[in-house]
Amino acid sequence: MLSVGLCGALAVAMTAAVAQTTLPAPQTDPQIVAALRQISAQRIQSNIEKLVSFQNRSTLSAQDPAAIASGHGVGAAREWIKSEFERYSHDCGGCLEIKTDSFIQTPADRIPNPTEIANVYAVLKGSNPESSKRIVLVSGHYDSRNSDNLNVTDLAPGANDDASGTAVSLECARVLSQLKFPATIIFLTVAGEEQGLNGSSHFAKMAKSAEWNIEAVLNNDIVGGDRSPQQDTGVVRVFSEGVPMAATDAELQRIRNLGGESDSASRQLARYIGEVGRTYDPGVKPLLTFRLDRYLRGGDHISFNEQGYAAVRFTEFREDYNHQHQNVRTENGVEFGDLLKFVNFDYVASVARLNAATLASLAAAPAPPAKVHLLTTKLENDSTLTWEPPPGDRVASYEVLWRATISPDWEHVQAVGNVTRVTLPISKDNVIFAVRAVDNQNHRSLAVTPLPER
Numbered sequence: 001m002l003s004v005g006l007c008g009a010l011a012v013a014m015t016a017a018v019a020q021t022t023l024p025a026p027q028t029d030p031q032i033v034a035a036l037r038q039i040s041a042q043r044i045q046s047n048i049e050k051l052v053s054f055q056n057r058s059t060l061s062a063q064d065p066a067a068i069a070s071g072h073g074v075g076a077a078r079e080w081i082k083s084e085f086e087r088y089s090h091d092c093g094g095c096l097e098i099k100t101d102s103f104i105q106t107p108a109d110r111i112p113n114p115t116e117i118a119n120v121y122a123v124l125k126g127s128n129p130e131s132s133k134r135i136v137l138v139s140g141h142y143d144s145r146n147s148d149n150l151n152v153t154d155l156a157p158g159a160n161d162d163a164s165g166t167a168v169s170l171e172c173a174r175v176l177s178q179l180k181f182p183a184t185i186i187f188l189t190v191a192g193e194e195q196g197l198n199g200s201s202h203f204a205k206m207a208k209s210a211e212w213n214i215e216a217v218l219n220n221d222i223v224g225g226d227r228s229p230q231q232d233t234g235v236v237r238v239f240s241e242g243v244p245m246a247a248t249d250a251e252l253q254r255i256r257n258l259g260g261e262s263d264s265a266s267r268q269l270a271r272y273i274g275e276v277g278r279t280y281d282p283g284v285k286p287l288l289t290f291r292l293d294r295y296l297r298g299g300d301h302i303s304f305n306e307q308g309y310a311a312v313r314f315t316e317f318r319e320d321y322n323h324q325h326q327n328v329r330t331e332n333g334v335e336f337g338d339l340l341k342f343v344n345f346d347y348v349a350s351v352a353r354l355n356a357a358t359l360a361s362l363a364a365a366p367a368p369p370a371k372v373h374l375l376t377t378k379l380e381n382d383s384t385l386t387w388e389p390p391p392g393d394r395v396a397s398y399e400v401l402w403r404a405t406i407s408p409d410w411e412h413v414q415a416v417g418n419v420t421r422v423t424l425p426i427s428k429d430n431v432i433f434a435v436r437a438v439d440n441q442n443h444r445s446l447a448v449t450p451l452p453e454r
């Protein structure tokens with residue numbers, strides 16, 4: 001039942017019992033399905049082999065012209081990544097802009113001398129002037145290490161950690177650059193991760209100070225599917241922060257008061273990835289893991305979380321610590337080292353498909369609704385939500401999502417049409433709501449939870 005609300009704003013009032021629809025049947029975009037088929041385990045394998053061939057990609061390793069020419073060290077890896085991005089751009093008529101975010105890191109905990117760190121990235125600019133201001137980003141770190149984080153000479157193959165994530169970023173760039181999207185996609189590879197997230201930290205601060213509207217960061221770190229017997233190649237973990245690292249005191253208080261501990265923007269991104277995993281068939285299922293990262297570990301998504309961006313981490317189900325951060329050696333018949341032979345290239349390709357499907361879905365979708373509010377002017381059992389259309393005119397309709405407060409994922413969805421206000425006969429005290437925008441081809445935006453408004 002549609003009705004025109006105050007001030008001419010469209011509104012919808014659902015006074016009858018709401019049909020508590022379960023989430024809609026997956027609707028795939030044929031263009032995205034076709035793109036996912038282009039993702040190649042063989043390509044990924046050859047890219048990981050190439051990265052391993054640089055022998056030691058420590059951020060502290062040589063990067064002078066002689067080292068680059070010899071094909072050893074982090075500088076040679078960086079130049080090769082650039083040349084790969086340039087090749088993909090050549091194949092799409094120059095559609096990618098290849099850039100380097102380079103800086104001198106002053107000495108720090110694990111950086112004894114001033115060291116140049118360079119993040120290499122490719123920008124697939126959005127085709128719609130307004131939407132192109134929105135950015136979705138995929139990242140992996142191309143630096144590596146062995147048992148000694150300061151060692152720059154012995155082998156540090158880093159096949160899984162993190163040539164696998166770098167290969168995901170590269171393969172997404174190769175395949176998605178063949179398509180056009182309204183929003184912008186950035187394919188990023190960073191260095192300095194093993195030294196203390198230095199590369200990603202610099203990039204995220206640069207993005208924040210330039211006011212980049214990064215909607216989603218997909219960090220892939222250790223997605224090689226290590227071939228240990230206990231590995232589960234059917235899933236990939238997706239770690240997401242619950243309470244935002246960048247939350248202000250007022251935001252923390254609201255989260256405490258209203259039970260918002262599992263509704264950060266990063267968590268909405270994780271749920272979005274869960275839905276993409278059900279919609280497309282990437283070959284691996286996202287296993288949403290509701291914590292920032294694993295015990296004793298961190299990763300580049302944290303640099304983005306610190307700047308207030310939604311960012312998650314993809315990591316294989318079961319890590320083998322003998323195959324990470326280790327000198328290549330055999331002790332008592334046990335093999336140590338992050339070697340090529342432990343990487344499952346089909347698994348990396350599946351993770352790349354899940355990433356590409358997420359990037360493409362988000363870049364094709366409208367922006368999320370703006371200023372989403374839940375009216376709390378009086379005590380009542382109905383719930384009224386309001387929002388504003390995002391910039392641009394790509395929204396065809398909106399959907400309201402909700403779930404029980406104890407539920408990890410959205411349970412119900414109500415299509416409400418192209419309106420900016422809805423009243424549902426559901427008590428806000430009993431559920432958590434969110435609103436998302438939908439375009440005329442059923443691409444859905446990230447969901448936005450409402451702020452209470454009195």
Ligand SMILES: [Zn+2]
Binds near residue numbers: 141162221
């Ligand atoms: Zn790593």
